[in-house]
Amino acid sequence: MTTSPRPVVVSRRYAWVVFALSFGLLLSDYMSRQVLNAVFPLLKAEWQLSDAQLGSLSGIVALMVGVLTFPLSLLADRWGRVKSLVLAAVVWSLATLGCAVSASYGQMFLGRFMVGVGEAAYGSVGIAVVLSVFPVTLRATLSGAFIAGGAFGSVLGVSIGGVVAEHLGWRWTFAVMGIFGLVLAAVYRVVVTEKRLGRAGTGGGDRAPVARRELVRVLVPRLFSSVSVRCAYVGSGLQMFIAMALLAWMPSFLDRYYGMPPAKAGLAAGVFALITGIGMIGGGIVTDRVSRRLAARKWTVAIVCSAGSLVLLTAGFQLPAGALQLVLIGAGTLLSNATAGPAASMVTALTPAAVAATAMATLTLANSLLGLAPGPAVTGLLADRVGLLGALQLVPLAAVGAAAAFAVGRRTYERDVLRLGLRTATTGGPSAAAPTTHTEAQT
Template sequence: MATVAPQSPVLADRAPTTRVRRAFPWIVFTLTFALLLSDYMSRQVLSAVFPFLKAEWALTDTQLGALTSVVALTVGLLAVPLSLLGDRWGRSKAIVLMAVIWSLATLGSALSANYGELMLSRLFIGVGEAAYGSVGLAVVLAVFPAYRRASFTGAFMAGGSFGSVVGVALGGSLAVHLGWRWSFAVMALLGLVLVALYRLFITDAKLARHRVVDPADGSQVATPGERAKLRTLFSTPAVICAYVGSGLQLFIAGSLFAWLPSYLGRTYGLPADKAAGVAAIAILLMGVGMIVCGTVTDRLARHLPIRKWTTAIVYTSASLVFLGIGFSLAPGGAQLLLLAIGVFFAAGTSGPAGAMVSNLTHESIRATALGTLTLANNLLGLAAGPLVTGILADRLGLAGAMQIVPLAAAGALVALLIGRKVYPKSLAKVTAQAVTR
């Protein structure tokens, strides 16, 4: 098993006190989570202003979907190389730089004069956000023990839902009262304030002093200066299944993020601000589901790791059944109830998937591993979902398109079932590598 080098005299002199050691991880989580809120507020505020852009610039649903998908596509393409840069250059420095880029690009969205300029601004939002989820999550996981990974992964990734809630609800209200440009401007200013706070309180040196060395559950832990080879990102069938299953499941979440406000507006005849408000409640429910599902997974899988796969399979099955039936029903109370249950489970696999990937990869490249998960989540899910749904909506109507969306969970189920079957051998291989390293 990997050993930990003795602490140098310099670091020993600067070792944090017990009070600081207990408080600092929560400071890290709070500020990193707050920036994740800003990340998704900047990304998802767009869906709240779809009706205004459609009316002002005469855009099609495909064009609107493309504005959402370009961010997720850019995130997917750049997640791995920029996550690797974060692992090598310094994770806290990378976080600050990324947040500055996406905040300034969001400000650029507010100043866009036409569709092309807005598309360019959205692309740079994707550049800034590309590795934030993976690098930010790696920072959080490094300062907490391994047995809490699914909980913290679910909670951290739920920031995407909560940020979307605030972005959609606040953006819709600002657009109605002040114009859609202010929706982007406010998100940009908030992001820049959080960047300043993060730079003030968190550094790579502080993170190194507070890193928790905990090889529980088969995960590999780095000794000082040790770097795992990049091919280990795909060294087991189980980790590949985790990437694919998570990505396909988030096809549903991506479609809901982008199109639920418009669906409610068109199907129930709600004005833009009220449709955004109702959609925000649904997305909030999705975030709560991510936290609850991650916590339940940690409790059930603490002594039996394969249960991470079992819980993920249950969450995926629930979203397939409830959303599939819900979108097939006529508008009304029964439909809303079934959709609410389905939305709760729609992203429930996020916590288990992050824990699976963390357990099956080396700590020295964990941000890169989570970046690979982000790549799958975006290319298969968050980028594909809004665009494919927009294309289907232009042909079948939005209601017809949303009936097809839940079928993505069937593909996720196949990947997760295969992953569960091969997980014991994959985990044994990882553990053996950790012992012999």
């Protein structure tokens, strides 16, 4: 039975403290994840690693995030979200410290594996805690800021990692990130408590298990019940493949083809990571504006971004090293993951409100299995065979599949939304058949 949402039971000031600390842990999450990319050249030289091995060290984190997001998020709901967040931060921070003392590729791989285990559910559980203490009117803004935090954490991880590696060695890059995460986890444990958050923030066990099982049984199959939503998952994941390949290998590209030392390459690669984040935010803003009157235009935005990234990146990596090449690569990077906002909007419009969070988790899973995990690893495999530049020349071809998926999704979109009775096909607003109340109010 639908009831009204529980009122926020914390002060506005404390709510912003919760946001700041949760955002800080998100930065730590991505800093620990992406710092590896800044020291690729150093690891390759010291341990004589192949590019495929380097790519696997990056890809294993994303793979574990994709595989474990669902079960660990469910456990967090039952055990307590705040306790789960603190434990997750401790796990990924200790694992990052373990990477600092690794003596071989195998030990480093195990450390990165555990980083992925720790980070698996942070995104979904962290945003749930944040949204639980703010008014509904701020949810879109806070969600957007949280997503962008991943890009900013990547910038900091690559940039700071490169500087620390040049002055103190690559082991200290992992040590600094691990210590930062442990300090934040300790502060979070003291300041943010489930008692102070109130029951709205705990996510804990007062939900009727029978009602939850019935909701899952009836509505979860609708996460895949239309051609359009499946196309959104595939298109988003393929574009993520390009963005993550660039993020992982840009420091090595700048080191090998521009002769940049690790510190300078890390800072320059950080700029490209920042451009990716700007593209994500910009893509969402443009989508909201152009699809106000005709919801199907969000698909057009995604198609344009996919095609643009294909043309710009292909042209850029074909040019000789120089300013023009970097400009074209930067422009392509801007569009490479600008499809994230349109894809999330598509999935939201094509799935029942009662499983909106699960739909976003499904999109995250698609992004992980199609993009975050294979992007760096496949690029490394290709680099061993055709060189890193040759591999990066092939990576943008994933946009062909993404654009095709978005094009197919656009063709079936209006028919699917009308058939499912979720939204009107022209405005994207709620249809008469669909309740407008968001399901977070149902529990």
